[in-house]
Every structure is written in structure tokens, then in C-alpha cells.
Amino acid sequence: MEQETNSYISFMLGDEYFAINVGKVLNILQLVQITKVPTAPDYMKGVINLRGTVLPIIDIRMKFGMEPIQYKRDTVILVLNVEIANEVVNAGILVDSVKEVFELQQDEILPPPGIGSKYKSKFIDGVRKMSDERFVMLLNIDTVFSTDELVMLQDSTETKEAQEAEKHE
Amino acid sequence: MDNFQKKFLEEASDLINQLEQALLTLEQDTQNPELVDSIFRIMHSLKGGGGMFGFDNISSYTHKLENMYDLVRQKKLKVTREMLDITFESADHITSMLNDDGTKSNEIKRNEEILNRRIDAILDGDNFSDTSFGPAESLEQTVSGVKSYYVKVKPYEHIQRNGTNPFFLIDELVGLGKHKVNIFYSNIPDFENFVLDDSYLWWEIILSTDKDEDAIKDVFIFVEDDCEIVIQRISESDIFEMPKVAPLLDCRQDFPFDLDKIKAICQEEAVKEKEKSEAENSENKAKVNSGDEHIKKFTKESSISGIRVASEKIDDLMNLVSELITTQAGLNLYAEKNKDAELTRITENLENISRQLRDTAFSITLIPIDYLVVRFRRLVRDLSREVGKEIEFEARGAETELDKTLIEGISEPLMHILRNSIDHGIESAAERMAAGKTPSGKIILQAYYSGSQVVIAVTDDGAGMDPKKIKRKAIEKGLIAADSQLSDKEAIDLIFMPGFSTSEKVTNISGRGVGMDVVKRKVSDIRGTVQVSSSLGEGTTITIKLPLTLSIIDGMLVRIADVDYIIPLSVIDTIFAVEHEKIVSAFQNVINIEGSQYPFYYLRDEFGLTDSAPAKEEIIMVKYEDRKIGIVVDNITGEYQAVLKPLGKLYRNQDIFSGASILGDGTVALVLDTHKVINQFTKYNEL
């Protein structure tokens, strides 16, 4: 029986590993000067010149409610092909580093942890366990871009519980 | 989706456009063999392309239609109303297969079954007729763009030293098409002089391919310096289809092709072909009468698709022209600063040439509105049948040209407007006669230039709009206060408010809740305006005005903090230097300049910038309605001709910026829409 295999490219935001389906990634760019567009939300870092077209750049860490990204040597821009409201849009996201490209069979994708765990499944297609016991979260980048507000990866009520639980450990 | 699929989708939608045009014309002139040929060719292309780019469903579906029109070509089938209807519906069906993302598959399958049954009925049925139709051209040769070449590949001896394998070159070359390869061993030296790693073989290849000459050159791109390459075009058609040449193509070891003789025979064949097709053409001309105008229109359609196919190259060209203008603007600034007479003279010359280049490049991307008129005709035809009204559609000024992006942007709004006219504007035949009008309604689309704008007006002679009814509806929907005093014109303008819909019953066609507010938004997205004027009982006219040159703005380059901005010269009145102190100490954002009071906006504040401002700033007085309002920036860099690039959908809410422009040093500058700036910040300040 044929299995669907998909390739993902993984990257780090802070301490967490995320991955996006390689079909959505157009390009990986070194960091260049970003022109900030005033009056836009903070997580919209600005625009850059990509070979004559204007490409918006998002600080996806801020969109996830993390601290704003600090530019380091490994910081790169992932240029993505995103679908928002039936329109295809190109946008770049800033990531702390790109890790690797791996292949996943359909049956290797674990469902995103449900209630009681940290992450909201609308933005996470699934999860994969890596060789070192860590988890990589497979991002549904289209949904992430389709929300104008901050993406609450974590359910606010459950965050509190999770925090409480951690305290007691 | 990969690039090839995307390209096929573009080509396919073009083909569908051509198909509809041909069908509409064929309806009026069912005996026309050229139209039947074109339709056959379109089906053939869709079948072939579909199979190649992953649309097997389209490929298998068009197969039957191709057969059907082939039989018509061979005069074995007559064109009937049912055939035309099926083909129209097939055009839609293919379009939905092109757009299918998998969710509509069942519906599509069902649709296809019905269509296939109807096609089968025609193919098997009693529709066969022997009536002579007129000579049909044999198409196979004209469809393929196969050309034949002679290629000589003679690697230099040392070629293998950089890892090149000459056999791979030959392998790649022959992969381009049909071929005959002749290997030459003549250069192999005798044993004592034989160097193990050197290359002594060389080749002559006769190749026929539909790829262009660049593809052949591309095979040798790495070995230009290591190899003798000769590429000669020997025929404009497929040499392997010429029986006369066959014996000359036999390969004998170390015996070169007799190139002169081969070329001579190809010439002969070419002349023969030309004479044959000219004879056929003059026969055809005698038989085809007033189909001429339709055909003219039709071939114009094909020439538009020629622009379409090259559209990526046009985009590249436009990008390069933009960069040229940007660089030239930078050079201008430099020349001014350096006050070098000779340099200034040269730059002025350059500016002149750039302007002309820009205008020419622009005219290449201009497309006549006629391109859309096909779609509109189709819409009117289908829709008026559906609602049971008789409606005539006339397009005037369809040769008026618009920028490619504008054409794409205006298509949907115009379709909405037409739908509204057909659905709500034009009355039924009975109502019309009762009102003393002709039973069939008329919709006229007019396009013309006016100043620096293109005007497109859609007029119908329908029921017109009732200001009282509209006002009542607006009050019901809570859009205006019950006691508002409105002139008739103001009342009619209410249809542009979001949430408004004038129809009593929501019909299938325009009923998706799409109102004039959406039309207005889409038109203003391409920097146009829309107005309505209507006379109750007589009809309605919707007028759209679009700027001719969308992309290039003459502006003033300014700076605030570390970002560059561009303000269009057309809104700038005067510029004054002003002390920072004066700005911050101004009361309620009003400043006194040369004795007069002006309101102003301090963009540093509005943009929330916190770094320290320069001691001396600039205030730009811009025209706003009938007043002058000041916009404060850090400093002015100079005049700048900017090529406007969109910021993209993600920045849709930041509409104070009309777009961005790429400066000579590659950084991005933001183009300010001062009108929107003032509107937006006035709102905030009044809170």
C-alpha cells in the first residue's frame, strides 16, 4: 500500500523546534536590511527587496507571543508560499536557525496533543518525535497567517494549569 | 504548484477565452471552416497540455470534443445548436477542472457524465451529413513548431580534464528531439601519440526539435571554451518528415553529412509548402464572405494570447525598465549635486531615453478592453437566458487599451455591474412593453480616454434606481438616521455603503451578497473611482475611472528616522524648513507659517518613533480637498521618479501607503498616500 511521504524543513524559534512542509518554502535568505512599515502590528517586521519585488517579513516569534527575535549569525528568513482566504501570498518569516530537512510518512505523524497539553491544534498539524526524544511541531502555516491577532499556540486557561503543574513538579 | 503547471494554467485559460470567442462567432456563422479549425486546434492543445502537466482529466475529456470537431472539419458532422451549447458548457467544465482543488470532484464527475452522454449522442447519432463545407486545412504541420538543425560537436582534446564527459553532451542534445548522430573517429591518433585522458571523438548531429535554439545552446553552456560547436538551422519544419532527405541522413563512418545538399532539398520543400498553402488560401478567400470582421476580431484575440505567453518576459522587461529608471534617477541626483556641465548634459539625454523606453515598454503591457468583452458577451448571453430576459449587449471603444494589471483588476467589478444590470436593472419584456419600451433591453459598455484617465461606463436602459426606495432600505438597515436629509444623488450613492443590497429577493446570480461596496473597494484597489447616475424608469449608468499609468509616480523622496518615504509631487504645494522646537510647542497641531495658520501632522509621533529628531525638520504643505495641510518629515532628499510596487495583501490595512518603491541602492522606500494619512490621523486625534 502506498504511503504518502512528505518532506519538512525544521527550524528553531527559541528552544522549540518547528517544521513546515517543504512545498510551502520557496527560499531561504540571509538576513538583509528590513524596512519597517509604520502603523503595522509589531510582529510585522517590515519589507525587503527580493529581486525587485517587495516581500513582507514577519517576526513569527512575536506572533507566537514569544520575545522579539534577536538577530544572530544563524538567523535567516524563510520565504514562504502561504494561502490566506483563497489567495496565495509570498511572505518571509524570521527564524533563529534552520535545522534540517526530514521526510515523514503519513503514519509517523503523531496527532497534536489534545486537551491538557500546551498547544492549540488549529495551528499545529501534528507532531513528530525526534531521535533525541524531543518533539517537532508541524506548523499549519496557512492558519497561522490567516489570523490577524497573535497566535495563541497555548490555550490561555491551560497555560495557567500547565504553569501550576510545572510549579508542583 | 510547480512553474510548469502554472504556465499551463495560464495558457489553458487563454485557450478557453479563445474558445468562447470562436464559439460566439461560429454561432452567427456556422459554415465557417476557419473557426471550426481553431476550435479543433484548441481542443488538441488542451488535450496535449493536460496530459503533460498533470491534468489527465482534462486530457481525456477534451479527447471526445477533439474528435467531434475533427468530424466537423471533415464535413462528416454539421454544427448544431446542441453542439454549440455542449461546447460552451464544456468550456465551463474545463475551467472548473482547472480550478478544482479536489473539493468539488463529485460535482465535476457528475457534470462530466451528463456532458459525455450528450457528446456521445451527437457522435453516434444521425447528425452525419455529406454536405460540402469548404476546404479544411490540414493542421498537423502548422500546429507543431518543429524546426531542424545541424549540430557539430568537436571537443578539444583536453576536455575531459575538467571532469566533462562529452558523451553526456551528445546524450542531452539528442534528448531534445528526433535525431541522427554521426560519430567521427578520424581524429584518433596512432598508438604512440595516444594520450589516455584526451578526447578525440567528434560528432555531427541532425536534430529536429520543437524547442528553440536557446535550448540547444544551453546544452553546451559549460563547455563553450572546451569544444568547437556549430549550430545551424537547416529547415523551418521537421526534416524527418521529408522522405526526399532520408537517404542523405544515412550515417557512414567518418563520412560527413552533405550539408549543402540537405539544405538545398529543405529549401525546395519549403518553397513547395508555401505554394501549396497560398493556393489553398486563395481558394478559401473566395468562399469566405462577411465572416471577415469576425475573423479580424478573432485573429486579434490570438495576437493577445501572443502577449500572454510572453508575459513573464514582459514582467522581466518591466522590472528592468523600473530598475533603469531608478538608477537613472540616482544618477540625476548625483549630477545635480556635482554641478558638472558635461555630466548634466549626459544625464538629461539619458533621462530622455529612459522616458521613451518606459513609455514603449508600457505600451507593450497595454491590452485592449476587447480582451474582456468576450467574457462579458458570454455573461450577458448566459445570464439573460437564465432570467428569461432579452438583452442586447454592445461594446463601444473596445480598442481602448489598459495596463495588464488594470485589465485583470477591472474584470470582476465589471462582471458584477453587468450582473446587477441584467438581474435588477433591465425589466422583463412584459414590464418593458407596459412601460412603452422595446421588449429587449440594451446594455452598452463604453470605454474611452479622458485626460490621464481611462473611463469605462456601463449604461442600461432599464428601470433605473429609485432614490426613495434606496433611502428607505438604508434606514431599515440602520445605515443612516431616519431623519437624514439627502438629495436624490446622495440617496443613490448609498448603494456603495457596506451592508446594502437593493434586491427584494436574493437571486442566484448576483445574490451572493456582493454589493456595490465590494465593487467600489475593488476599483479603489486599482486606484480608480466609481460613480453612479440613474434616472427612474429610464436607466442607470455606472462610470469607472482608472488612472492610465498605474506604476510610475513622480514624487519627492523624504526621510523620517531611518526609513525613506515618497510623497507624490502632484499633492505637494510648498515646503518649508521648520525648527523642531516649533513643532513640539505647537498647540493642537496647528502651526503658524508666514502669517497663516495650518494644521499639520507630525509623522514621527503618528508613527510612534522614539529616536531623537533632528533640530531642523521640514514641513510639506500638501493639498487636501480645498485646504493645505502640513506633513512634517526629518529632511528632503530630492525629487524622485518612483516605480510603484505593491506592498502586498498582508499590508492591506496599512492603506496610508499606496505601495513601495525600490531605490537605487536596493533599499525599499514607502510611498505615502497623504489623503489617507490625513484621514486616518484625524480620526485618531479626534478620539
Next chain:
Amino acid sequence: MAKTILIVDDSESIREVVNFTLQNAGFEVFAAGNGIEAQKFLDGRTIDLVITDLHMPEMDGIGLIKYIRATAGYNRVPILFLTTESQLAKKIEAKDAGATGWIIKPFVPAKLLAAISKVIR
């Protein structure tokens, strides 16, 4: 048996993209971060194709190309180098040093594969 390719580039992102593209196309891919690492890797091994960037710390691409050509057992291996449009002089230098062909940065996967198919089949 799958053909083996060595990619030499000091940028992890480039190594990743090349790795992913070529693995998907059925090649076995090895990566090195600079010329010295590449040399160590090639020692005693056979490889079917080398792709190298030109600007790298410690030993630049030209040096690596020369080294490979001078090494018995490797002197016929196809070598492609990565270059940007504007580096014409470098291109000539690299070809003179013995490179087989080049790939222009930035590249899309299709271009990478097209260049590779010219030199290994």
C-alpha cells in the same frame, strides 16, 4: 546504486537546501563546511560529484578544485561551483582551475538538478 554527491559550503542553509533537493532526487548526499573538511572527507573515498561554494574560510573553493584535480583517483570527478551573477572573473578562474560547470545563486531546486544532469547521468 545511488550516485554520491559532496556539497561544500559554509552556509548551513545552502547545505540544507542542496541536501534536501538532491536526496529527493535519489542521490546520496554528503556535506562539508569548508575545503579542509572536504579534503578530509574525500580521503580514501569515491564520490560521483562535488558541488562547492567559492568563498569559504580556511581554504576557498578554487583551492579545493585545484586540490581535487591534482589528486589521483579524483582528477576526473565532475565539479560544479556555486557563484553569483556578478562574479565573472571568479568563474573564469574556477574553470581554469578545473571546474566542470557552475550553478548561479540564488537557485531554485530545478536549476540545481538541471546543472547536475549535465555532468552525471
